Amino acid sequence: MQNPVPSRFKPFTRQTIRQTQEWSKLSAEQQEAVDVVARVLPFRVNQYVLSELIDWDRVPDDPIYRLTFPHKDMLRDDEYANLRDLIKSGKSEDEIDQFIHKIRLRMNPHPAGQLTHNVPYLDGVPLQGMQHKYRETVLFFPSAGQSCHAYCTFCFRWPQFVGMDEFKFDARETTQLVEYLKRHKDVTDVLITGGDPLVMNARSLAEYLTPLLVPELSHIQNIRIGTKSVAYWPQRFVTDKDADDLLKVFESVVAAGRNLAIMGHYNHPNELEPEIAQTAVRRIIGTGATVRMQAPLIRHINTDANAWARLWTLGVKLGAVPYYMFVERDTGPSDYFKLPLAEAYEIFQQAYRQVSGLARTVRGPSMSAFPGKVMVDGIVTIGGEKVFALQFLQARNPDWVRRPFYAKFDPQATWLDELVPAFGEHKFFFETDEIHAHAHAGKKVITLRVAGTGHAHEAEAAEAAQ
Numbered sequence: 001m002q003n004p005v006p007s008r009f010k011p012f013t014r015q016t017i018r019q020t021q022e023w024s025k026l027s028a029e030q031q032e033a034v035d036v037v038a039r040v041l042p043f044r045v046n047q048y049v050l051s052e053l054i055d056w057d058r059v060p061d062d063p064i065y066r067l068t069f070p071h072k073d074m075l076r077d078d079e080y081a082n083l084r085d086l087i088k089s090g091k092s093e094d095e096i097d098q099f100i101h102k103i104r105l106r107m108n109p110h111p112a113g114q115l116t117h118n119v120p121y122l123d124g125v126p127l128q129g130m131q132h133k134y135r136e137t138v139l140f141f142p143s144a145g146q147s148c149h150a151y152c153t154f155c156f157r158w159p160q161f162v163g164m165d166e167f168k169f170d171a172r173e174t175t176q177l178v179e180y181l182k183r184h185k186d187v188t189d190v191l192i193t194g195g196d197p198l199v200m201n202a203r204s205l206a207e208y209l210t211p212l213l214v215p216e217l218s219h220i221q222n223i224r225i226g227t228k229s230v231a232y233w234p235q236r237f238v239t240d241k242d243a244d245d246l247l248k249v250f251e252s253v254v255a256a257g258r259n260l261a262i263m264g265h266y267n268h269p270n271e272l273e274p275e276i277a278q279t280a281v282r283r284i285i286g287t288g289a290t291v292r293m294q295a296p297l298i299r300h301i302n303t304d305a306n307a308w309a310r311l312w313t314l315g316v317k318l319g320a321v322p323y324y325m326f327v328e329r330d331t332g333p334s335d336y337f338k339l340p341l342a343e344a345y346e347i348f349q350q351a352y353r354q355v356s357g358l359a360r361t362v363r364g365p366s367m368s369a370f371p372g373k374v375m376v377d378g379i380v381t382i383g384g385e386k387v388f389a390l391q392f393l394q395a396r397n398p399d400w401v402r403r404p405f406y407a408k409f410d411p412q413a414t415w416l417d418e419l420v421p422a423f424g425e426h427k428f429f430f431e432t433d434e435i436h437a438h439a440h441a442g443k444k445v446i447t448l449r450v451a452g453t454g455h456a457h458e459a460e461a462a463e464a465a466q
Contacts, residue, residue: 005048005235005274005276006046006047006051006052007235007239009046009048009149009233009240010046010047011045011046012044012045012047012050013043013044014035014039017043017045020047020050022050022051022054025056025059026059029072030059030060030069032072032084033070033071033072034069034070035087036070036072036075036080036083036087037070037071037072037074037075037080038070039083039096039100040075040083040100040103040104041070041074041153041333042151042155043069043070043151044147044150044151045069045150045151046149046150046232048232048233048235049064049068049150052274053231053270053274054068061300063270063300063301063307064270064271066153066300067152067153067154067267067268067298067301068151068153069153071153071336073336075103075333076335079103083096083100086099107332107333107334108330108331108332108334118131118132118133118139119131119132120132120138122179122180127176127177127180128176129141129142129143130176130177130180132184133372133396134394134395134396134398135186135187135398136187136188137187137188137189137191138177138180138187138189138191139190139191139193140174140190140191140192140193140208141193141194141195142192142194142197142200142204144199144200144204145192145193145194145195145196145198145199145200146160146194146195147194147195147196147199148194148195148196148199148229148232149196149199149228149229149232149233149236150232152228152265152267153333153337154296154298154301154333156329156331156332157194157195160194160195173207173208174207174208174211175211177190177211178212178214181212181217181220182216182217185219186219187219187220188219188220188221189221189222189223189224190212190220190222190224191224191226191263192208192209192223192224192226194226196226196227196228197225197226197227198225198227198229198236198246199229201242202242202246202248202249203245205246205249206249206252209223209249210252213252213256218257220258221258221259222259222260222261223253223258223259223260223261224261224262225260225262225263226263227262227263227264227265228264230262230264230265230266230271230280230284230291231264231266231267231271231277232271234274234277234279234280235276235280236280237279237280237283237284238276238279238283243283247283247284247286250262250284250287250288251287251288254287259290260287260290261289261290261291261292262284262290263292263294263323264281264291264292264293264294264320265294265295266293266294266295266311266315267296267298267301267302268302268307268311269310269311269314272311272314272318273314278314278318281315281318281320282318282319285319290320290321291319291320292320292321292322293311293312293315293320293321293322293323293362294323294324294325295324295325295326296325296326296327296328296329297325297327297328297339297347297348297364298328298339299336299338299339300336300337301337303343303347304347305347305350305351305354306354308347308348308351309351309355309359312351312359312362313354313355313356313359315359316355316356316359322355322359322361322362323361323362324362324364325344325348325351325362325363325364325365325366326364326365326367327339327344327364327366327367327368327376327415328414329367329368330414330415330417338414339414340411340412340413340414341365341367341376341388341413341414341415341419342379342388342409342410342413344365344376345379348364348365348376363375363393364376366393367415367416369415369416369417370416370417371396371430372392372394372395372396372400373392373393373395374390374392374393374416375390375391376388376389376390377389377391377404379409382406382422383423385408385409385422385423386408387406387407387408387422387423388406388407388409388410388422389404389406390404390405390406390407391403391405395430397430400429400430403429405428405429405430406421406422406423407419407420407421407422407428408420408421
């Protein structure tokens with residue numbers, strides 16, 4: 001007889017995972033890896049993930065296990081060995097923490113200019129807990145939503161969860177957000193993100209959303225909520241004590257004339273196949289909200305094109321809209337998870353051609369890079385030269401959007417900054433002669449004067465300058 005689906009949420013961390021019956025199913029080496037790596041990167045899981053989503057007969061190769069449990073290879077060999085030895089030798093917590101902090105800084109904790117260029121200003125004051133990278137969309141990080149029902153091992157917002165306060169985004173209330181939006185009538189979308197806003201109770205979420213529904217903000221057409229709860233804790237929409245209240249909050253947004261889009265993060269079809277996960281999608285859509293499906297392509301987790309096709313097909317059957325396949329961002333343990341762009345494109349193409357037109361709303365593979373969202377649109381040969389065909393789906397300068405450009409084919413390239421222009425060009429169209437790479441404070445710094453905007457930007461890359 002199968003055990004009932006867990007109905008009481010209880011998170012487990014590095015300190016408490018030993019309390020679960022699943023812990024004993026791990027080898028001594030796997031247990032050590034959890035203890036060591038989870039001191040550097042966030043680790044949090046719950047009983048639903050443990051008992052319903054992970055096939056323990058397939059561990060460590062089960063995709064959801066790889067998605068949620070730390071692995072030795074997520075750190076460099078010398079980092080892992082040195083940290084393990086520091087822990088075993090009984091060194092002071094201060095000494096261990098200093099070493100951990102050094103590893104974290106090496107992992108590019110604020111990719112794509114999140115801290116340096118995405119933070120908006122109001123009357124000359126930077127706004128805590130907000131980002132405004134693209135003209136139409138403002139991101140808002142409510143302080144009560146800065147955790148998740150479980151953490152993904154690849155998460156590009158990992159600094160939010162490990163106590164790196166200098167890299168944290170959070171806002172306690174919406175007063176500044178509302179004032180900023182009143183002054184920026186070209187903003188049409190607000191994305192409530194985190195963490196995961198749906199760790200909040202329904203009342204708290206309503207306190208953040210209701211101020212956005214006033215007549216003065218009628219230009220805000222779309223309110224998005226980024227969430228992994230649809231996969232990691234679908235009970236949030238079905239059996240939680242305030243699940244019905246949460247759905248009423250969704251209904252209130254729709255009744256106010258706004259489109260409410262639940263941006264569901266599904267990395268693998270295994271997350272959508274349980275009956276309760278499907279019930280959650282149906283209940284959300286029943287409020288008048290939409291569900292859009294997005295996730296990065298991650299080595300060790302979802303490189304099977306057939307799995308992507310299964311996910312998109314099932315999503316469409318339930319009424320969800322396939323939206324994005326992302327490229328793993330250049331942050332955290334990206335060396336462990338990243339794939340060459342050529343391989344990412346091949347996987348996307350293989351999955352895309354298996355599905356019907358209703359699932360071909362999905363876009364990808366897409367890099368959320370410093371200049372914008374860049375999609376690999378194809379690999380072609382033009383004039384005898386093999387190239388990547390690329391385009392911006394979103395950009396800091398709206399004039400760049402959907403303008404094709406080409407990069408020399410590089411079978412090993414995994415990110416935009418590893419590509420060089422094709423056809424003998426010295427720079428891409430969105431660059432100017434004022435791009436410089438130079439060493440600064442031990443890091444590679446790129447100074448970018450964005451064409452057409454007149455603003456200079458500096459973005460720190462993850463690696464030490466050579």
